[in-house]
Amino acid sequence: MKRTVKLIIRIMTMCVLLPALLAGVAGAGIASAADTEAEAAGPEPERYGGVDGLGRILPAYEDLSKDRPQKKRYVGMFFWDWHNFFSVHVPMNITEIIAAHPEAANDFSHEAWGGRDSGTPYFWNEPIYGYYSSTDEYVLRKQAELLADAGVDVLFLDCTNGTELYLAEFKAIVRVFEQAAEQGVNVPKLAFMLNINPNTLYDNNPVELRQLYRQIYKKEVGKDLWFYWEGKPLVLSPADCLDAEKDRDILDYFTFRRSDDSFFTADTDIGDNIWGWLSVYPQTRYGVRPDGTVEEMAVGVAQNANEFGMKGSADQKYGLTAMNDPRGTVHGRAFTEGEYGYVFKTDSGRSRVSTGSPDALLYGLNFQQQWDRAIEIDPDIVFVTGWNEWIAGRWDKWGGGDAITENAFPDEYTDEFSRDIEPSKGVLKDHYYYQLAANIRRYKGVPETRLYTKAHTIDIGGAPEQWDAVEAEYVHSTGNTPKRSKSGYKGVKFESDTMRNDIVRAKVTYDDANVYFLVETAETLTAPDGNAWMRLLLRTGSSGETWEGFDYIVNRVSPSAPDAAGQGTATLEQTTGGWNWAPAGEVRYRIADNTLQLEIPRTLLGLADCAVNLEFKWTDNTQTDGDIMDLYLSGDVAPGGRFTYVFRSEPVREESYEDDTDVSTVTKRGSTLPAYVWVGFGAAAAALAAMTVVLIRNRKKK
Structure with missing residues (x-):
């Protein structure tokens, strides 16, 4: 017994x-601070939190599958650097024109189009950075950080028309990206995508390849930014366009992949050396190996295809068409193949968007369906189309056979029928950017969420050195918002200079009574009476009212003037809904040279009797209160855009519950x-x- x-x-x-x-075996998504006590070497965007403008929460480690095999995965982005070439034109916005004159859609001679010649480019909408040129270093610096934060590994530069390589623009990218890398940004690498049209590529690509080899690669221009595949710089071009003897040096120098000219290709074998840049769903598997693994797949935001388009064979379901084909059913942003929907996590639970939803345009159903397939197939690299094409030529007639569109816009048209991810000033805002970031996380995975279980009491009047023992450190790149003085498209000039306090580092800790924050800048902090000075935005996971996911703010109103010791009080406010705030209490601060310390009582944040689990960001000298899109444009923001730094003192548990429409999973604050x-x-x-x-x-x- x-x-x-x-x-x-x-x-x-x-x-x-x-x-x-079990938690250790399964990889519960949690790592204690003891495992990561070393100071962060640089920004860690794969650890950022965030909620987008649609309420979709970015997935963290605990939200993602742990069953995916371990391997290196890459994400490439189609990137257009030829806006200088077209900037001789006054920008005209198709979305605005069609909204005012819907009857002009397929009328080439309608006065709304300004009487321009066939082939003249028009914008589908205005980029967040305005109608910019491709050598605008302010824009290039912003793009470098946005793409890096999303997890993009390589940009494929568009050289698919004629023999123009836009080398001045390329060198501007190299110059800015090299500087951004020195400032802490894990910038994407670069590769060239050459002609894809089989009728022209065998004439044009040899010219391009020889010029690239002699002027860029042989001279090692931007060598640290080159993207390698199979041990050599990658170029998207067929190798057989070159002369086997005369061009032997070039043939030996590069890894070649031909870009497919069709959206409708059957799966290819690994030896075919073909990659896709855009496919209809279900997307082509390029480079299928004998063991069934796949080298490359394309994921597109939208595709200029429908059942009426130009087809290569009678049994082909879809064909190539213009984005404004009047017969409709073009594969725009809200298009899905069959009935489709997806579920996303929000602060209040889980929500679903499905085929036919009135706001499906904003939620990227086409994009998401393609990502789902790519993640299921799990290729070595995903080619995403695209980032910043923005313009399409307007043609009197375009197409072939029975698939001719009048007043045709083949590649881009309106918000719905366009394929760019870069944030816009229109209704799409930055929704597709965070959808991109979320899916790159689903595809690549993310590190385990760090835990900071060791409490520290900070003397708010003490020296910043007392923070040396605090493990929770968040490093931010510098130089994020350079001065801007540059012409864009014809008649457009940009001027701005809003970088003031350049944020380089933040820390957080807590004890039984308070949560403490430290922020450090590159140079001595300016006086706290300036515009939008050193604001702290907090996200505590509340399901109540928020402003863009944040429920608290410090320094929305200027703090009291500091005393001789640099100490004063600031106001903590809680949102009452949107950019409307009510005082929650006074908090103590201290400025010392280039550091700011804050002490916030846990009771004021609703964290007195639960874990200190929160997200936060610092901003300085933003220009437009209440407009979160200004965080992409002005001052300094750490981390960038809507991203947040994540602090956890305890693990977060997923709790399931059932509502009227779906089984939902929510994150509860202070769970175990x-x-x-x-x-x-x-x-x-x-x-x-x-x-x-x-x-x-x-x-x-x-």
Whole structure:
């Protein structure tokens, strides 16, 4: 009997210990601060939190599948650097024209189009940075950080028309990206995408390749930014366009992949050396190996295709068409193949958007369906189309056979029928950017969420050196908003100079009474009476009212003037809905040279009796209160855009519940362990209980 009791005790002990073991085996998405005590070497955007303008929360480690095989995965982005070439034109906005004159859609001679010649470019909408040129270093610096923060590895530069390589623009990118890398940005690498039209590429690509080799690669221009594949710089061009003897040096220098000229290609074998840049769903698998793994796939925001378009064969379901084909059913942003929907996490639970939803345009159903397939197939690299094409030529007639569109815009048209991800000034804002970032996380994975369980009491009047023992550190790149003085498209000039306090580092800690914040800038802080001075935005996970996901702010109103010791008080405010704020309490601060320390009582944040789990960001000298899109344009923002730094003192558990429409999963503030650990606990306990019964029965038999 005693041995049986001991056995039961041992088994019960295993029941207690097994959840921790299961969490370790499954990779619960949690790493203690003890595992990561070394100071961060640079920004870590893969650890950022954030909620987008549609309420979609960026996935963290605990939200993602742990079953995907370990391998290196890459994301490439189609990038257009030829806006200088077209900037001789006055910008005209198609979305605005069609909104005012819907009857002009397929009328080439309508006065709304300004009487321009066939082939003249028009913008589908205005970029967030205005109608910019491709050598605008302010824009290039912003793009470098946005693309890096999303997780993009390589930009494929568009050289698909004629033999123009836009080398002046390329060198501007190299100059800005090299500087951004020195400032801490993990900038994307660069590769060239040459002609894809089989009728012209065998004439044009040899000219381009020889020029690239001699003027860029042989001279090692931007060498640290070159993208390598199979150990050599990658170029998207067929190798057989070159002369096997005369061009031997070039053939030996590059890895070649031909860009497919069709959206409708059947799967290709690995030896075909073809990559896609845009495909209709279900997308082509390019480079299928004998073991079934895939080298490359395309993911597109939208595709200029429908069932009426130009087809290569009678059994082809879709064909190439203009984005404004009057017969409709073009594969725009809201298009889906069949009925489709997806679920996303919000502060209040889970929401679903589906085929036919009136706001499907904003939610990127086409984009998401393509990402789902790419993640399922799991190729080595995903080619995303695209970032910043923005313009399309307007043609009197375009197409072939029965698939001719009058007043045709083949590639870009309006908000719905366009394929750019770069944020815009229109209704799409930055929605597709965060959808991109979320899906890159689903495809690549992210590191485990760090835990900071060790409390520290900070003397708000003490020296900044007391923070040296605090583990939770967040590094920010510098030089994020350079001075801007540059012409864009014809008649457009940009002037701005809003960088003031350049944020380089932040820290957070807590004790039983307070949460403490430290922020450090590159140079001595300016006086706290300036415009929008050193604001702290906080996100505590509340399901109540927020402004763009944030429920608290410090320094929306200027703090009190500091005393001789640099100390003063600032106002913590809580939103009452949107950019409307009510005082929540006074908090103490201290300025010392280039550092600002804040002390916020936990009671004011609703964190008195639960874990200190929050997200935050610092901003300085933003120009437009209440407009979160200004965070892309003005001052300094750490981290950039809507991203947040994540601080956790305890793990976050996923709790499931059922509402009227769907089974939903929400994140509860101050919870303890991820749901699958508790599921594992229950399953383990049940299994061990069964083992106990069996063992006891066996002992009785003996």
